Amino acid sequence: MSEKIETIVEPIDILEDDEAPAPVAKAGFLPIETNWFDRLFISVVIWVALSLFWFRFIEPLGPSIWISNAIALALAVLIISKG
Amino acid sequence: MQSRKLGWLLLAPTLIVLFLFGVVPFVYVVYVSFHDWNPFAANPDMVFSGANNFRRAVFDAGFLASLGVTVAFVFFAVLSELVIGYALAQAFMKDFPGKAFFRTIHTLPLIMAPIIVGSIWKLMTTPSIGIIPSLLDSWFGYDMNIGQSAATAFVITVIMDIWHWTPLVTLTLIAALVSLPPDPFEQAQIDGANKRQIFWHITLPMIAPAVVATVFIRLMDALRTVDEVLMLTGGGPGSATRYVGVHIFKEVFPRTNYGYGSAVSVIVLYLTIVVCWLLYVSMLAPRNSKKG
Numbered sequence: 001m002s003e004k005i006e007t008i009v010e011p012i013d014i015l016e017d018d019e020a021p022a023p024v025a026k027a028g029f030l031p032i033e034t035n036w037f038d039r040l041f042i043s044v045v046i047w048v049a050l051s052l053f054w055f056r057f058i059e060p061l062g063p064s065i066w067i068s069n070a071i072a073l074a075l076a077v078l079i080i081s082k083g
Numbered sequence: 084m085q086s087r088k089l090g091w092l093l094l095a096p097t098l099i100v101l102f103l104f105g106v107v108p109f110v111y112v113v114y115v116s117f118h119d120w121n122p123f124a125a126n127p128d129m130v131f132s133g134a135n136n137f138r139r140a141v142f143d144a145g146f147l148a149s150l151g152v153t154v155a156f157v158f159f160a161v162l163s164e165l166v167i168g169y170a171l172a173q174a175f176m177k178d179f180p181g182k183a184f185f186r187t188i189h190t191l192p193l194i195m196a197p198i199i200v201g202s203i204w205k206l207m208t209t210p211s212i213g214i215i216p217s218l219l220d221s222w223f224g225y226d227m228n229i230g231q232s233a234a235t236a237f238v239i240t241v242i243m244d245i246w247h248w249t250p251l252v253t254l255t256l257i258a259a260l261v262s263l264p265p266d267p268f269e270q271a272q273i274d275g276a277n278k279r280q281i282f283w284h285i286t287l288p289m290i291a292p293a294v295v296a297t298v299f300i301r302l303m304d305a306l307r308t309v310d311e312v313l314m315l316t317g318g319g320p321g322s323a324t325r326y327v328g329v330h331i332f333k334e335v336f337p338r339t340n341y342g343y344g345s346a347v348s349v350i351v352l353y354l355t356i357v358v359c360w361l362l363y364v365s366m367l368a369p370r371n372s373k374k375g
Contacts, residue, residue, distance in 0.1 A: 045360070
């Protein structure tokens with residue numbers, strides 16, 4: 001019995017070594033803690049909202065929807081990298 | 084590594100079902116929303132139309148009006164269900180004679196199909212044969228007719244939704260209240276806190292996740308209400324109860340305008356996700372520590 005106890009030289013690691021790392025929360029300019037997927041989601045939400053707003057109020061005045069898409073893309077890059 | 088593989092293997096059936104019945108239909112609706120498609124027309128092919136269906140939706144007065152009445156419907160219905168559901172949950176936390184009987188009876192509306200609920204309320208509110216107009220007439224001399232009064236029709240649809248879905252809120256809140264530990268309440272009582280303070284500072288923060296989850300479920304359900312309202316009022320009188328679900332139904336089925344109906348569905352789904360996300364952020368999301 002005592003031999004068995006002595007053979008345990010290292011603590012038993014119950015965690016898997018190859019487990020996926022937990023999403024890294026980041027403190028950017030957004031008021032909530034976010035990971036990269038949250039920031040991608042926020043970017044898509046803003047893109048859709050901006051597109052619908054553009055269709056309703058801006059496009060009838062002339063500017064193309066592609067300008068809205070470019071703005072949304074720039075915002076997405078900003079939010080995902082620094083949000 | 085072995086247990087990880089086993090985990091994925093056990094999850095696989097659920098993921099496959101979710102993919103087939105959740106992701107694929109969603110992607111298909113988004114795909115259809117960018118096309119003009121009437122499968123019963125002379126040309127039943129899908130014709131790519133870019134974002135024209137979305138352009139049309141933001142200028143569609145009928146759709147925008149239906150969004151307005153839907154927001155009012157969801158606000159009054161979900162708020163009332165939450166308040167009444169919490170009051171009933173607190174009542175069912177206490178012991179009283181016949182508690183088990185009442186708890187069973189009060190969940191009965193939950194097991195009814197929405198179309199049946201619509202039929203029952205149609206019978207109860209039809210002038211000359213319904214019990215509600217009859218009682219209102221004999222007690223208050225009020226002539227109730229949901230086919231003529233827009234406000235009455237709206238109120239009746241809200242009451243019908245409250246009647247149907249409050250038991251769900253009650254059951255989830257009972258589950259949340261039962262799981263609360265007694266220690267904080269005893270300590271608060273020792274410190275001299277009154278019932279109002281205990282509710283706002285202990286009970287509500289501790290059941291907040293359950294409340295938010297319940298509101299999510301009810302919000303999503305209420306935003307896509309179709310069958311009950313279609314059965315009860317048919318979306319009328321006028322467009323008083325033409326909620327977005329009813330609007331989409333009428334656009335897709337009688338008019339067979341699948342492309343435009345899909346675009347409106349995608350917009351409604353988007354609004355639902357945004358509202359739920361804002362609710363989550365305002366109540367549960369961890370604040371950014373750098374912002375203080």
